[in-house]
Amino acid sequence: MTVSSERLRRAAGRPEPLNKKGFVLLCAFVALVLILFLPVFHWIRLTDTEALFSAMKLKASAAGKLGDSWSIFTFLSFVQDSKQGILGLWSFVLLLIACASAFFLAAAPFAFLTRGGAAEGRGMLRVYSLCQKGLFFSFVTAAGTLGLTIFANSHYGVSGFACGWCVWTVIVISPAAYLLSKRMERQERELRREHGFITEFRRNWILFLFLVPCFVFFLINNYLPMIGVYFAFTQFNFRDHLFASPFVGFKNFEFLLRSEILHLTRNTILYNIVFIVVGNVLQILFAVLISHVTRTRLRKISQTMIFMPYFVSYVILRVLVFNMFEYEVGLINNFVTSIGMNRIDFYNTPGYWPWLITLFYLWKNIGYGMVVYLATITGISTEYYEAAQIDGANIYQQIRFITVPLLKPTFIILLLYALGSIMKGQFELFYQLVGNNGTLFETTDIFDTYVYRITTTQPLSMGMGTASGLFQSLFGFIVILTTNFIIKRRNPEYALF
Amino acid sequence: MKLLKRLFCLLVSLTLMLSLAGGALAADDLSQEANLVFYVMGDAPKDEAVVEDAINAILKEKFNATIDFQFSTWTDFTQKYNTQLTSGGADLIYIANWLDYGLLARAGAFLELDDLLNEYAPELRALAGEDMLNMCRVEGELYAVPALWPEYVPLGIKYREDLRAKYDLPYPDSLEHIEAYFAGVKEHEPDQVILRATASESANSLNVAFDTANIFNIKYPWVAGNALPYGLAANYDTPDQVYDYWFSDDFVEDMKLMKKWADMGFWSKSALSDTNDSEAYDNGLAIAEVAGMNPNKQISSANNFAKDHPDWESAYITYGEVTGVMYPGHATQNGTAIVRGTKYPERCAMVLNYLMTNQEMNNLVQYGIEGKHYEVVDGIYQNLDENFLYENFNTWNLRVNDYKLPQESDVALQAMFDRYNEIGAKSKFPNVNIYGGFTEDYSEYEFQRTAVSNVMRQYLAPIQAGLIDDVDAAVAEFRQKVTEAGLQDCRDGFTEQWKAYCEEYGYQ
Amino acid sequence: MKKIKDRSAIPFHIIKSVLLILLSVLCVLPFIVIISGSLTSNMTILKEGFSLFPRNTTLEAYRTIFRSPEGIIQAYRMNFYYTFMGTAFGLLVITLTAYVISRKDFKYRNHVAFLIYFTTIFGGGMIPWFLMYANVLGLRGSTLAIWFPALMSPFLVILMRTFITGSVPDAVVESATLDGAGHWIIFWRIVLPVLGPGLATVGLFQALGYWNDWYRSSMFSTSSETWSLQFYLYDMVNSTMAMRQMAQNVSINTADLPTQSVKLAMAVVATGPVLLFYPFVQRYFVSGITIGAVKG
Structure with missing residues (x-):
């Protein structure tokens, strides 16, 4: 394939498709798929409603309220209204994939129009990659819809579900558009001297090998169990078990709204900010101080001593603290009365x-x-300090201009890392120190302690527990994405990912 | 992205696998050996394997089945119990009302037993009797076989009788006398702590937020300990006539009493965060306990006193002795259920039948091997080997009255039971635990319920602990907050179900 | 060793000493309270609370804990086993992963870092996690289920990445690459040798996590043979407390255990070995600045 140097030069400046005709075609495909996702199109139709509803054991009155055609985004409400939990997880996953697909497909033109990727010299590559992700997911959505109807029909023993024509269209169009996009991406890559996955794999296969245990671990330990977020939308019972329990929409989230959620959020975030900031500052301060202790033995001993509280479990801490702050016989109040002051009523x-x-x-x-x-x-290499000493820098200057700047990357990473969990709390700390003492809740109740109290008074509240976890996660996710984005803009070195 | 693709494939296959594993109920093929997991509470005895082998030798021959006891351990046991049911790791399981038997049964955790018992465990059915079984029914279905040993666990006050006698104080058998007793001891021994009380730990407690409030059971002839949830109450003689306690003048008066007691220094100002446990009374660090007491605890305290402080004496007055409301523990206090999802429902029923109707087998499970682990002297159980103690499998659910070997302490206990039985016989529904069989279905108003429980922790607990300055104002605030939390919805839902239950069982 | 000539540094050293002594004392006092409490009779603790020096000295708490020596020896053995397996394998895979995501020439490093970090934010909750190991992989009762689930933690991976980027300059790697060294060589010959403090820190955290774990033993064990030390001790106290609670509902005989002093003795028994072992790791990250060019 030959590309004129003129075009190459122009294209390098700003993204522009190398193959105009192909690009227009791709745009048309993407637009078509996006349009088909609109809720007005019927992805799933109910054909033999009478037989189907009787197979679902629905009463005529309940069945009457259900429509007979559903889009991919509304099918979950069919699951909820018809109380067919067995279809819930499948439709839920489909919905997520469909959302991902729509997101990528919509992001592609956006990236094109805003010249995303051009700045990094990647030209149209980002646009193509977005298109491919979107098309891949749209294909999975369509194929999954087909699978869903087959599964449902065999489950109920009636052919009551059928795919709409849009499903078939997407099944055909997405792979075609995907291939087209791939082809254009290859051209673009040659131009940009970028390589794809295969080249990367051939070049760095050993790094991929290094990652195998990591993938296996996180897949088993984290990603597969993530199916569990679905429980946030169900009401668990043992008859239908995990994946067929009734789908209840956002019902499990309601208790969060009823609670004083703003109050809890404020407490949790404030505590966490104080913990993160003050904690890290003090850790840095004492680390610097210790590193300046001249005698090895002293340095080791003091460091060991400062480390020791880590081994005091919160259960023991609770007893120690109660002994200290109790009103009548607590150590502090004994001391306070012995110097003639009034007792302090800590616990109220x-x-x-x-x-x-x-x-x-x-x-x-x-x-x-x-x-x-x-x-x-x-x-940190000692050469820095030696050089500084020769230049006549005093100890404050050494700390200020050598140590602290070199600790900054670590600090920022730890800070960023902690931000994602900003809605989660040190549950044990709060629970053991405060316990069930309602008088103190105003200032001590955080999200986790609140949810703990709620879920222990309600056995089988798996749904509510998961729902609150999901809320905390989403909150943290938004916070971390935003901060990471900002940091990456200013200094990619410091970004978390 | 490749990873994502693979992830979704795995997701879908895993889903299918799990959902299939969850649902199906296979037929029991008797020719195939069944290894039944029997999930029980607590820790394993040292000689678990020895006794299990002895049991299995018999079971294998009779039913081609073996039993493997699995133990919850006492760490996070409620959570693990529920997880066990969810993951379907057990076949037979210990059930109890304090493990939310009613709720779990309603949610379908256990198999329906009526047909199974008829076919595979007729002797057990006959032995238990329909009255006992009916008490285990939830929404009309039978899900558990109760222990067949009547026991009384009435609430009451355990106190130091020696101190009472020493200072010539009245018996603590009414609120006035209790106050006089506490105040009397306080007067003579100003440093003696009277009560160690704390915020109510019990997870499902929706009637009391502070331990000491249990004391009001001595004043009212309530249908159940601490009356009904959501500040409702009903008297034992008229269980279906529900009345409002929290909004009554009685409540305000009671709370003023609590305030008075708190001001008299009967418990610590830091009580709400107290790390109290029951060691305090046994070690003389409190002179009474008013919450969560029962005859068995009195006996264990008495034994401890006899051992460590012979000059101390512990006495016990049940609230029921004062109010005349007395009934045995409910059938669902200890029971056995078959887990939904077991592969061997028939074998479970047969084995359970054998465990509870065959004396030799029952004694083997409860006490180990005779001659090795225990012997019977004058009809009293004597332990021979530390490696298997009395009821060491913690199978309190397999207790059968006719086979149960009494321990030494059981003699005193039995005497107490006999007295309670007499009192209970005089009540309107002789020796019936009315409230014990009721399971509330709060799914319609669970959010209001959580909000109410939260308000109780935050506003009711300080009132009941007397830690507020102005009782009237605090009560008014509590009433307002609890109403805002949706109290009425809870009360309406509860009352409707409760009345229906009373009507169904004829408690009117 | 260089003598401190800088006069202006004197106030710094005074403040430093004061602060460190203050903090050290604050940190150690409670521990002394715990040790003396573990040697005090339970009754005395209940009556008089804690104090700095043991009163009515007794070994009853330790006797209770060591009542069945074979049980606690087995628990120690298992704890060493879990800690060793978890730390050895964990450190290896964490370092490998951290190396990969620290390589700037690896195209997907940010994707991988994101996928790892993502797990700290979203999770399916305890029950699906438990079902994964117990039902899908069938590991209930196996020792693998006790050490595998904590093999890697996103925090330690990201921490390790920071150490690698901090201690291995890009230029070094680049020149090695030009000399024809592959990733394998670079990792073992160039990165690992200078990673001492990083490995020590991450290894320490990993080992402490394993040493202190009781939750997985609680969830997955089907026999006390596989209990970790912390769970063994924890369950001892828990069962006494739970039995006492339970006795409200059921007629049972409650066991007797001096819970207060046993709790404290437990802390000593569980922490002791760590404090003995700690100095060996410590030398990797406390070689100071003023000590000059000699590095541990």
């Missing part, structure tokens, strides 16, 4: 607890987090 005064909880959090975690910074400081 919410105001003290944010301070106390933070204090005990820091006490327990400084040593642990400090190790990371100590190790980083150890890794």
Whole structure:
């Protein structure tokens, strides 16, 4: 394939398809698939409703309210209204894939129009890659819909479900468009001197080999069990078991809205911000201090001592704390009365607890987090310091201009890492220190303790537990995506991913 | 992206696999050996294998089946119990009302037993009797076989009788006398802690938020301990006449009493976060316990006193002795169910039948091998080997009255039971635990329920612990908050179900 | 060793000493309380609370814990086994993964990093996780189920990546690549040798995580043979407390255990070996700055 140098030069400047005709065709395909996703098109039709509804054991009145044609985005409400939990998970996964597909397909033209990727010299590659992802998922959606109807028909023993014509269209169009996009991507790659997966694999196969255990582990331990998010939308019972229990939509999320969610969110986030910021600052401070202790033995001993609270379990901490802060015989109140002051009623005064909880959090975690910074400081070449000393830098300047800047990447990574869990809390810490003492909840109730109380008063509340987890996750996800995006813009070195 | 593709393939196949595994109920093929997992609470005895082998030698020959006891351990046991049911790892399982038997049965965790018992366990059915079995029914279906040993677990107050006698104080058999007793001890021994109380731990407690509030059972002849949830109450003689406790003047008066007691220093100002456990009373760090007591706990305290502090004396007054409301523990206190999803439902029924109707087998399971682990002297059980103690499989669900070997302490216990039995016989529904068989279905108002329980922790607990300045104002605030939380929905839903239940069983 | 000549540094060293001594004391005091509590009779703790020095000294708590020595020895053995397996394999796969996502010439490094990080945010909850191991993989009762699920943690992978990027300059790798070294050689010969502090830190965290774990033993064990030390101890206290609670509902005989002092003795028994072992790891990350060019 020959490309004129003129076109090459132009295309390198801003993204422009090399093959105009092909590109128009691809656009048409993508637009068509996107349009077919619109809820007005019927992906699943009910054909033999009478036989089907009787096979579903639906009463005539309930059946009457159900329509006989459904789009891919509305099928879950059919599952809910007809109480056919068995179809729930399948439709749920289909819905997710369909959303992913629509997202990528819509992002492709957006990337083209905003010249996304051009800045990195990747020209049209990003557009093609988005198209391919979108088309792949749309094909899976369509094939999955087909699979769903086959499964449902065989499950109920009636041929009551049929795919609409749009499913067949997508099944045919998506692969064709996918291949077209692939072809154009190949041209573009030659131009950009980029390589695809296969070349990368051939070049770095050993890195892929290194990753095998990692993939296996996270697949088993995290990704496959993620099916469990579906439980957030069901009401579990043992007859239908995990994957056929009734689909109840957002019912499990309602309790979050009823609770003082703003209050809980505020508490959780504030505590976490204080923990992250103050915690890291103190860890850095003490790591720097320890690294400046001249005598090896002293350095080791003090570091060990600071690490020790990590081993005090919260259960024991709870007993120690109660012994200290109790009203009548607590150590502190004994001391306070012995110097002639009034007793302090810690356990009925919410105001003290944010301070106390933070204090005990820091006490327990400084040593642990400090190790990371100590190790980083150890890794700093001593030449820097020697050179600085020769230049006459005093100890403050050494810390200010050598140590601290070199700790920054670690700090930012730890910070970013913690941000994703900003809605999750140190459950044990709060639960053990505060327990069931409702008087203190105003300042000590965080999301996790609240959900714990709710779910223990409701056995079989798997749905609510998962729902609140999902809420926390989504919140954290948005926070982390935003921060990571900003950081990546300013300095890709520091980004988490 | 390649990874994602593969992921979805796996997802779908896994889904199918799991959903198929969850649903099907295979027929039991008797010619095939069945290894039944029997899930019980607590920790395994040391000689688990020895006794299991002895049991299995018999079961194998008779039913071509073996039993493997699996133990929950006491760490996170409720969570693990539910997980066990979800993952279908057991065939037979211990059930109890404190493990939410009613709710789990309603959610379909156990197999329906009527037909199975008729066909494979007729002796057991006859031995249990329909009255006992009916108490285990949930929505009309039978899901469990109860233990066949009547026991009483009435609430009451356990107190230091020696101190009462020493200072010539009244018996704590009414609120006034309790106050006089506490105040009397406090007066003579100002440093003595009276009560160790704490925020109510019990997860499902929707009537009490602070332990000491249990004391009001001595004042009201309520149908159940602490009356009904959501601040409702009904008296034992008229269970279907539900009345409002939280919004009544009685409630305000009671809370003022709590405030008075708190001010008199009967419990710590930090009580709501107390790390209290029952060691306190046995070690003389409290002079009474008013919550969660029962005859068995009195006996164990008495034994501890006899061992460590011979000059101390523990006494026990049940609230029922004062109010005349007395009934035995409910059938669902200890029972056995067959887990839905077991491959061997028939074998489970046959084996359960044998475990409970064959004396030799029953004793083997409960006490181990005679001559090796225990012996019977004058009709009393004597342990011979630490490796298998009394009822060491924790199969309290397999207790059968005729076969149960009494321990030494059981003599005193039995005497107490006999007295309670007499009192119970005089009540309107002689010796019937009315509330015990009721399971509330709160799925319609579960969010209101959670909100109410939250408000109770936050606003009711300090009131019941007397830690507020102005009772009237605090009660008013609590009433307002709990109403906002949706109390009425809970009450309406509960009352409707409760009345229907009373009508069904003729408790009117 | 260089002498400190910088006079302006004197206030720094004074503040440093004061702060460190203060914090060290704060951190160690509770531990002393715990040790002395574990040697105090249970009654005394219940009556008088904790104190810095043991009163009514007794070994009853330790005797209770070691009541059945074979049980606790087995628990120690299992704990060493889990900690060793988890740390050895975990450290290897974590480092391999971290190396890959630290390579700038690896096209998919951000995708992989994202997939790993993503697991910290979204999860399916405990039950599907349990079903995965217990039902799908059939590992209930197996020791594999106790150490495998904590083999890698996203936190440690990302931490390790930071250590690698921090301690292996790009230029070194590039020149090695020009010399024809493959990833295998670079990883073993260039990256690993300079990764001492990183390996020590991540290994320490990994080992501590395993040493302190009781949850997986609780979930997956079907026999006390496979219990980890922490679970063995934890269950001892839990069963006493639970039996006492339970006795509200069922007529049972409750076991007697001096719970307060046993809880404290447990902490000592479980932590002891770690504190003995700790200094061996410590030398990798406490070689200080002023000590000059000599590196541990």
